Amino acid sequence: MQKLPDGLILLAGSVETIRNNDVSYVFRQKSDFLYLTGVPEAGYLLMLDPKRKRATLLIPRVDANHRVWLGHVPGPSEAAKRFGFKDVRYTDELPALAKAAAKSYKNVYAEPEALRKAALKPSANRWGRLRDALDDLRATKTEGEIEIMQRANDVSGKGHRAVMRDARAGMFEYQVQSRFESVCLDSGLKHLGYPSIVAAGRNGAVLHYHHNDAKLRPGELLLIDAGAEAEGYSADITRTFPLGRRFSRRQRDVYSIVLETQKECIRRARPGVLSGDLHLHSMRMIAEGLKDIKILKGPVDELVSGGAVRLFYPHGLTHTLGLDVHDTMGGRRRKVRPPANIRIRFNAYLEPGFVITMEPGIYFIEALLKDPKLREKFRNQVDFRRADSFLDFGGVRIEDDIVITSSGAPRNLTTVPKEIEDVEKACGLN
Ligand SMILES: [Mn+2]
Structure with missing residues (x-):
């Protein structure tokens, strides 16, 4: 947020990749998403709003059938605690949240996949600068x-x-x-x-x-x-x-x-x-x-x-x-x-x-x-x-x-x- 204070920042985590029929490849979170969130789960998104200093973690809404096959999936309050976010919402809320937040900015810094999920217009997107900022941050380890x-x-x-x-x-x-x-x-x-x-x-x-x-x-x-x-x-x-x-x-x-x-x-x-x-x-x-x-x-x-x-x-x-x-x-x-x-x-x-x-x-x-x-x-x-x-x-x-x-x-x-x-x-x- 300090590096890119003049735009809304959106990042998508990995989703499950089908190997065949109902079998997925072993899940690996995208490195950028893991770097910023520490979340090892599939289907999450991240929205950063620098002007309001707000980080929103968006989690998938899963149904009972999903739980039958894959067991426990954290809900909002559990995800907030486990991953250290104050603000946790469902991914299907992103378009409305992003639309409101984007009003304060001229730019959007979004991964193409996250931009699509947020249903924002691609014209203002400057993904390259987000890419560079993440590269810079990740190059030096704490x-x-x-x-x-x-x-x-x-x-x-x-x-x-x-x-x-x-x-x-x-x-x-x-x-x-x-x-x-x-x-x-x-x-x-x-x-x-x-x-x-x-x-x-x-x-x-x-x-x-x-x-x-x-x-x-x-x-x-x-x-x-x-x-x-x-x-x-x-x-x-x-x-x-x-x-x-x-x-x-x-x-x-x-x-x-x-x-x-x-x-x-x-x-x-x-x-x-x-x-x-x-x-x-x-x-x-x-x-x-x-x-x-x-x-x-x-x-x-x-x-x-x-x-x-x-x-x-x-x-x-x-x-x-x-x-x-x-x-x-x-x-x-x-x-x-x-x-x-x-x-x-x-x-x-x-x-x-x-x-x-x-x-x-x-x-x-x-x-x-x-x-x-x-x-x-x-x-x-x-x-x-x-x-x-x-x-x-x-x-x-x-x-x-x-x-x-x-x-x-x-x-x-x-x-x-x-x-x-x-x-x-x-x-x-x-
Ligand atoms: Mn080597």
Whole structure:
């Protein structure tokens, strides 16, 4: 209301989505609506009237039949208490309420769906500005939000530790997934922030692998990227560990490059630092490391600017995290030019209260390494014969969730083992 004092503000929550016949998809509230209301129920609306400093929560009017099938649904006084609103009305009252309130304003700031429900004329609507205001607000987390995100991380971390302890050759990837997800559900977190990636061996080189149905073989690496959400706020954690008690020599070599890169980028994640510069730095460190193990050759600057390092590290270092696993960045990213010639989605000056991931990786991706055009283009910078010998390796990614703080040192929400000896200890049984 402070950001948009000159218009009526309307937002719609999610409604149930039919999967087939009378079966719905699992319900997930829209992140913006959850952010402003904390309401996890379907069919709600929100009206904010800045001049009168009034927030009205609108709840669906349900009939007895609905209660027969779905049980208890809060009425107005219960919703007021549970969600902390003084003013609660039924959604079928919205057109009359909105029409009266809109008389005091020239503008309406409404999500298209909410505008339709309010039966207001679209001409005065400035949805883009509401979108931007919400993005700005959501980009910086409060202490309370960070506490919830710590809980999502703690529970997800427990799941990751259980996976390290229990995963062993002979199991299937979906059994590892089940181990992780059962810990989260068992701790009361019913939803994941994104589909779990459980990738053994060469599947680890598929960035958004989702089949999760291969058998785990001894000596392979297992990469698991998984996080649960608490009150809508997601964790986003990746670990890579050996199936078999110890990392092999080459697994250790590649893992160490990724780990050192990740730790250095976390150390540098401070207010005022451009996330694009961190990404650039991570590319340099990975190029350096791949030179050390004789996969890349030539000056690091050229490996980075020419794109050779991108064959092995083709994704971003970091993204914001919150109610969406790839969260909002506000208007901040539009104002900043990315460093060098790198193309990245998240490019903004870090601010206190940002929660971001830090997730460098190295992969041996057949689709890139076997591409004749790329082989020709990078023939002086990549030792392809050596790189080919890693095609069964898969990939390594290590990902933690970091809070940017005003005092300087970043706060790491993720507590899953990542140092080589700690990982080997945590994998003690497999
Ligand atoms: Mn991530």
